[in-house]
Amino acid sequence: MSIREILESYDKITIDQEIVDGIFIFSLFGKQYLYIAPLEDNPSAMAVIFLYNDDGSDIPHIMLKEETFPGVDCIPQGKYRPVCLYEQESIVGAIMPYDAKVRDAIERLIELLSMNEIEKEREFQKEFMFYWNGNSDSHNTHNVYLDQNDSFSEFDVYYGNKSVRLVKRGIQLSDIDDRDKKGRIWTHHVENNAYYIPITDKRGILPPYRGHNWTTQTIKDIVYSEQIEHIDQHTFQVLKNTFPNTQNIIIVFGMELEKIHISFAVKIKCKNIRNHSLLEKIVDDTIDIEQLFTIRKDYYYLCEQIGNDCGLLGKNVLLIGGGSLGSYIAFELVKNGASNLKIYDGDNLEDVNVLRWAYGGIGKGSNKAIALTTMLKSIHPEINIVGINKNINQDSLLIELSFADMIVITVGSSNEQLNINRILVEAGCSIPVIYIWLEEGGINSHILFADYRHAGCFECLYTDIDGNLVNNRARKNTLSISETSIIRNGCGGTRASYGTAVLLRTTSVLLDTIHKFYDGQITQNVLIDISPNCVKISDTPFPMRECNCCGNKKDQSMY
Amino acid sequence: MKLKKEFFEFFSDIRIDTEANALREKREILVNDIKSKMPQILKDHDINITQSDIRTIDQGSYKYNTTIKSDVVDRDVAVIVSMCTDDMGDPRKFKSYLRDSIDIPSRTVSIKEPCVRASYHDHGIENLHIDLPLYAQIGSDFYLSRGKTNSSNYSWEDADPDGLNKYLCGKINGNDQLRRIICFIKKWRDEKYANANNDHEIPPSIGLTILACKLFSPQSDNEGDADLLALQKTMKAILNEFIVSKTITGEIMSAEISCPLPVRPYTDTFKKMKNSSDSYMIKFYNSLSRAVADLTDAINVESPHDAGVYVQKVLGNDFPIPQKEASYASTRNYREHSFG
Numbered sequence: 063m064s065i066r067e068i069l070e071s072y073d074k075i076t077i078d079q080e081i082v083d084g085i086f087i088f089s090l091f092g093k094q095y096l097y098i099a100p101l102e103d104n105p106s107a108m109a110v111i112f113l114y115n116d117d118g119s120d121i122p123h124i125m126l127k128e129e130t131f132p133g134v135d136c137i138p139q140g141k142y143r144p145v146c147l148y149e150q151e152s153i154v155g156a157i158m159p160y161d162a163k164v165r166d167a168i169e170r171l172i173e174l175l176s177m178n179e180i181e182k183e184r185e186f187q188k189e190f191m192f193y194w195n196g197n198s199d200s201h202n203t204h205n206v207y208l209d210q211n212d213s214f215s216e217f218d219v220y221y222g223n224k225s226v227r228l229v230k231r232g233i234q235l236s237d238i239d240d241r242d243k244k245g246r247i248w249t250h251h252v253e254n255n256a257y258y259i260p261i262t263d264k265r266g267i268l269p270p271y272r273g274h275n276w277t278t279q280t281i282k283d284i285v286y287s288e289q290i291e292h293i294d295q296h297t298f299q300v301l302k303n304t305f306p307n308t309q310n311i312i313i314v315f316g317m318e319l320e321k322i323h324i325s326f327a328v329k330i331k332c333k334n335i336r337n338h339s340l341l342e343k344i345v346d347d348t349i350d351i352e353q354l355f356t357i358r359k360d361y362y363y364l365c366e367q368i369g370n371d372c373g374l375l376g377k378n379v380l381l382i383g384g385g386s387l388g389s390y391i392a393f394e395l396v397k398n399g400a401s402n403l404k405i406y407d408g409d410n411l412e413d414v415n416v417l418r419w420a421y422g423g424i425g426k427g428s429n430k431a432i433a434l435t436t437m438l439k440s441i442h443p444e445i446n447i448v449g450i451n452k453n454i455n456q457d458s459l460l461i462e463l464s465f466a467d468m469i470v471i472t473v474g475s476s477n478e479q480l481n482i483n484r485i486l487v488e489a490g491c492s493i494p495v496i497y498i499w500l501e502e503g504g505i506n507s508h509i510l511f512a513d514y515r516h517a518g519c520f521e522c523l524y525t526d527i528d529g530n531l532v533n534n535r536a537r538k539n540t541l542s543i544s545e546t547s548i549i550r551n552g553c554g555g556t557r558a559s560y561g562t563a564v565l566l567r568t569t570s571v572l573l574d575t576i577h578k579f580y581d582g583q584i585t586q587n588v589l590i591d592i593s594p595n596c597v598k599i600s601d602t603p604f605p606m607r608e609c610n611c612c613g614n615k616k617d618q619s620m621y
Numbered sequence: 622m623k624l625k626k627e628f629f630e631f632f633s634d635i636r637i638d639t640e641a642n643a644l645r646e647k648r649e650i651l652v653n654d655i656k657s658k659m660p661q662i663l664k665d666h667d668i669n670i671t672q673s674d675i676r677t678i679d680q681g682s683y684k685y686n687t688t689i690k691s692d693v694v695d696r697d698v699a700v701i702v703s704m705c706t707d708d709m710g711d712p713r714k715f716k717s718y719l720r721d722s723i724d725i726p727s728r729t730v731s732i733k734e735p736c737v738r739a740s741y742h743d744h745g746i747e748n749l750h751i752d753l754p755l756y757a758q759i760g761s762d763f764y765l766s767r768g769k770t771n772s773s774n775y776s777w778e779d780a781d782p783d784g785l786n787k788y789l790c791g792k793i794n795g796n797d798q799l800r801r802i803i804c805f806i807k808k809w810r811d812e813k814y815a816n817a818n819n820d821h822e823i824p825p826s827i828g829l830t831i832l833a834c835k836l837f838s839p840q841s842d843n844e845g846d847a848d849l850l851a852l853q854k855t856m857k858a859i860l861n862e863f864i865v866s867k868t869i870t871g872e873i874m875s876a877e878i879s880c881p882l883p884v885r886p887y888t889d890t891f892k893k894m895k896n897s898s899d900s901y902m903i904k905f906y907n908s909l910s911r912a913v914a915d916l917t918d919a920i921n922v923e924s925p926h927d928a929g930v931y932v933q934k935v936l937g938n939d940f941p942i943p944q945k946e947a948s949y950a951s952t953r954n955y956r957e958h959s960f961g
């Protein structure tokens with residue numbers, strides 16, 4: 063079938079003009095469209111459709127920008143607006159037969175034009191932020207920092223060079239006091255009170271689009287509607303009980319769209335009437351509004367956007383050991399929701415370590431914990447890292463125990479691991495503790511998950527069935543491998559040989575283990591063996607009843 | 622059964638499940654005005670009533686949680702005044718005392734046959750009214766004040782407002798499918814009567830609600846509630862309640878349906894409609910037959926898309942129509958499933 067024949071097979075379509083091969087102007091539902099068929103010799107090409115000489119303001123997914131085709135003589139003069147037919151990369155054009163591509167675009171266009179009011183509303187809402195920021199009146203970007211989506215909050219307002227930060231009270235941004243040559247980068251402004259108002263029922267709330275900008279009435283209808291309760295009763299009460307002390311106010315509205323939370327800010331200019339509640343200001347005093355270009359930037363939101371599970375969010379994690387493994391793990395913990403991290407390590411970063419240190423050459427010569435702190439903070443201003451440039455000891459561990467929600471131990475020395483294990487068992491530690499270590503040679507590694515309220519501890523791995531202390535039973539390397547995997551530097555010092563593959567592999571299993579724990583899938587203490595071929599629950603007997611530290615033997619010794 | 626997702630979606634689009642903040646506030650202010658001002662107005666007319674003799678109860682769709690979106694919000698709040706028989710007097714006057722207690726510029730107050738209405742306007746257009754049926758309570762008996770201000774037709778009508786609430790809440794609460802079916806039937810009514818000129822032309826919500834409660838046919842299959850089938854069966858059962866007389870050629874001469882209140886005074890909820898014009902009943906019957914036929918077609922056609930088109934004829938353009946299967950299936954095979 064030719065492209066013309068395919069188009070003609072739709073009785074709603076009338077071809078007005080065939081410009082050149084594969085390019086048509088046709089009429090559909092009273093409007094004209096330019097149809098450019100996909101190129102036949104490019105397998106991933108898809109058809110493109112433009113709305114011709116019409117602002118299309120009542121149709122969703124019509125781009126705001128107008129295109130002309132000045133260089134292409136054969137295309138009639140006029141204004142063309144692209145129709146977004148495909149979500150970004152939603153269709154694999156390369157595997158679609160040519161006829162199907164030609165048809166698919168037409169059918170998507172017909173579907174778009176046949177939507178009822180509610181469907182149109184949904185489509186407009188899907189692209190809410192696109193329309194909002196496209197129609198904003200402000201020169202400044204308003205960056206929003208929240209730590210939740212569901213309740214009324216107040217913001218502190220900071221002005222920077224080209225952007226404004228709206229920071230929920232209580233959120234600490236580590237760079238807020240930073241300075242450059244001109245002085246402070248962010249200055250706290252108090253001329254506008256700013257508030258966050260969550261919208262719980264979004265029916266009927268459309269973004270501003272051409273010819274339909276928001277007005278004072280739009281805002282009023284959101285907070286003070288007689289039919290649809292857009293904001294819940296609790297928020298409404300708070301609006302009645304909140305008394306702004308500035309004439310104009312900034313409101314950030316929050317709204318959930320298909321599991322994505324959006325926020326958009328608006329400045330409300332009010333009559334100067336004292337002692338009016340926030341509700342009265344919005345309903346009675348509003349003179350004018352200004353739609354503000356808004357971007358949500360907080361850590362919580364960024365985690366939500368990439369689908370991080372929220373188990374680690376807001377948790378305080380204590381990381382013992384910031385060496386090779388520790389550096390990879392610290393980086394990933396922070397990217398997976400653990401924004402509060404404390405790191406203990408007494409070592410300095412030397413040249414010989416940098417090839418297996420997560421940050422490469424940055425921070426050479428300085429303490430590992432401190433170097434990590436500097437680097438991790440640069441990821442996001444809400445990330446709160448404390449680096450301690452010493453190894454943890456009994457006193458500091460006991461103090462940390464009362465702040466931490468989880469302990470991750472990446473020190474490789476059995477002595478240190480056993481020592482920490484003893485201290486934690488004796489302290490009655492009730493938070494999850496995860497031991498991670500590598501074997502020399504870079505093949506095998508292990509994770510021990512221990513919640514000391516259940517049976518089993520790290521010392522169990524060093525205990526045989528008679529209750530005697532032996533070397534780590536979890537070890538998979540044979541003696542000969544271990545001999546060839548030790549690199550001696552000639553001064554009595556030794557170094558285990560391994561590359562970064564084992565670090566990446568072990569780190570990813572740790573993330574899965576943490577996810578499983580917060581998901582409730584880990585209900586007992588468990589030893590995991592990791593190798594290039596497989597990750598599995600270890601066949602090493604664990605826990606040991608005969609363990610001197612956690613097992614029966616300890617109980618017996620009490621008599 | 623087809624269209625489960627679509628019925629579910631449609632229900633969440635049309636329903637109002639909470640009293641919105643502004644409405645609640647206006648109602649509370651109104652009720653406060655009644656309680657604070659009415660006793661003095663009554664006293665001026667030698668009726669001794671204290672604030673504690675006046676109580677209000679919710680009625681109508683907000684009480685049964687069967688409210689749907691509409692152009693004008695309609696809220697019903699019964700005003701019940703405890704008194705002795707001697708105080709009752711002329712029900713029209715009593716209603717005027719209620720009117721006087723709430724008549725301030727922020728609302729327009731008018732006296733209707735069964736109630737006093739407080740209307741609210743936004744930019745000159747009515748967007749909300751709160752109807753206040755006024756009851757006299759004598760001991761455990763209730764009497765509804767009926768009659769317009771200057772009508773010769775007025776009375777204190779024997780009534781049971783609490784009993785009606787109890788009956789309807791008993792039927793609807795805990796029966797979510799029935800609740801949805803009532804909303805759908807009301808939505809159908811709103812669609813068919815969008816251009817009605819006369820209030821009495823429109824089948825009243827209370828009549829439709831009681832009929833739906835009585836004739837409701839619950840339907841489900843192993844994938845959950847089958848609202849399309851339940852709606853078709855319930856509307857068909859309502860249709861069967863009509864007594865229709867036809868000419869030999871099959872032309873409808875008259876159609877009649879009755880639905881008495883399930884409590885005192887057991888009056889027919891369609892009485893006003895019937896008394897206003899024979900044609901109203903015939904139109905009601907015809908629209909309902911059309912709806913049942915369309916829903917039956919929706920059940921019988923194979924494709925969900927075509928079924929959706931039929932349901933749209935009944936419930937209006939906002940009902941979502943599923944995509945045509947052919948285009949859906951073909952596109953689905955080319956969906957992107959990887960990312961980098």
Ligand SMILES: [Zn+2]
Binds near residue numbers: 518519521522605606
């Ligand atoms: Zn043990």
